[in-house]
Amino acid sequence: MKNKINRIYKLFIVSFLSTVLFSNVFAATLSLLKIGALDTGGKVYPEWWYNGSGPVLSGMAAPGSAVSIKIGENIYTATPDASGAWSYSAALETGDYPIEISQGEEKISFTLHMGQNMAPTGTTQPSETEPGSAPVPDTGYNQYVAFSFGIGIILLATYFYFSSDNKKNTVFESRVLKED
Numbered sequence: 001m002k003n004k005i006n007r008i009y010k011l012f013i014v015s016f017l018s019t020v021l022f023s024n025v026f027a028a029t030l031s032l033l034k035i036g037a038l039d040t041g042g043k044v045y046p047e048w049w050y051n052g053s054g055p056v057l058s059g060m061a062a063p064g065s066a067v068s069i070k071i072g073e074n075i076y077t078a079t080p081d082a083s084g085a086w087s088y089s090a091a092l093e094t095g096d097y098p099i100e101i102s103q104g105e106e107k108i109s110f111t112l113h114m115g116q117n118m119a120p121t122g123t124t125q126p127s128e129t130e131p132g133s134a135p136v137p138d139t140g141y142n143q144y145v146a147f148s149f150g151i152g153i154i155l156l157a158t159y160f161y162f163s164s165d166n167k168k169n170t171v172f173e174s175r176v177l178k179e180d
Contacts, residue, residue, distance in 0.1 A: 005162055013155055029084070030067070030106040032059040047111045049118040058087035061103045070100040 031042045036055030038048070061067050061080045069076045069088050080086040094115030101108040 009155075009159060009162060013159065016151070016155065029060070029062045030101065030103045030108060031061075032057065032101060032108050034058045035112065044108055045110060047113065049113045049116055051115060051117070053115075054089065054091050055112075055114075056087050056089045057099075057101070058085070059101070060084045061086050065103055068100075068102045070102070071097055 032040050032044070033042055034040060035048055035050050035057055036052045038050055038055075040048070042059075057069060059067075061084055063080050063082050063084045065080065067078045067080060067086045067088075069078060069090075071090060071092070076088055076090075078086040078088040092112070092114050096116075097112045097114065099110055099112050
């Protein structure tokens with residue numbers, strides 16, 4: 001019985017570690033890092049405001065692939081360098097521009113409000129008028145790491161418990177039962 005549990009446990013450990021280790025391999029590669037002097041931090045929002053003129057859109061993508069930038073009805077192309085950095089200088093006047101940046105199946109879509117101030121805090125934004133239309137907030141990579149680390153510690157402790165000497169388990173269990 002114990003060998004069967006060990007095999008199941010080892011299979012679970014291998015599949016869990018494979019999932020955690022290879023999840024970043026298949027992560028999205030397209031990102032928008034800057035709109036002119038505005039640092040987006042790689043976040044994706046449905047709207048951005050920019051007061052400068054002629055912003056340079058820049059970000060990261062898979063090296064050697066084409067990045068398509070659609071501004072209104074016009075389509076432009078940027079080619080990432082060896083490190084994956086790409087940029088496109090957009091000659092835009094004051095106004096609202098629907099922008100879609102894509103690479104393969106990945107897309108980043110937003111409306112760029114050029115030469116306009118952002119609406120005051122507390123007012124209803126267009127994206128908030130319809131329920132469920134707001135984007136999911138970023139939770140951060142550290143939460144995934146902490147969760148994975150916690151699960152790993154639990155699994156490792158379970159592994160050592162089941163793989164150790166049976167006599168030690170009995171002594172441990174008897175001590176726990178006596179203390180309760």
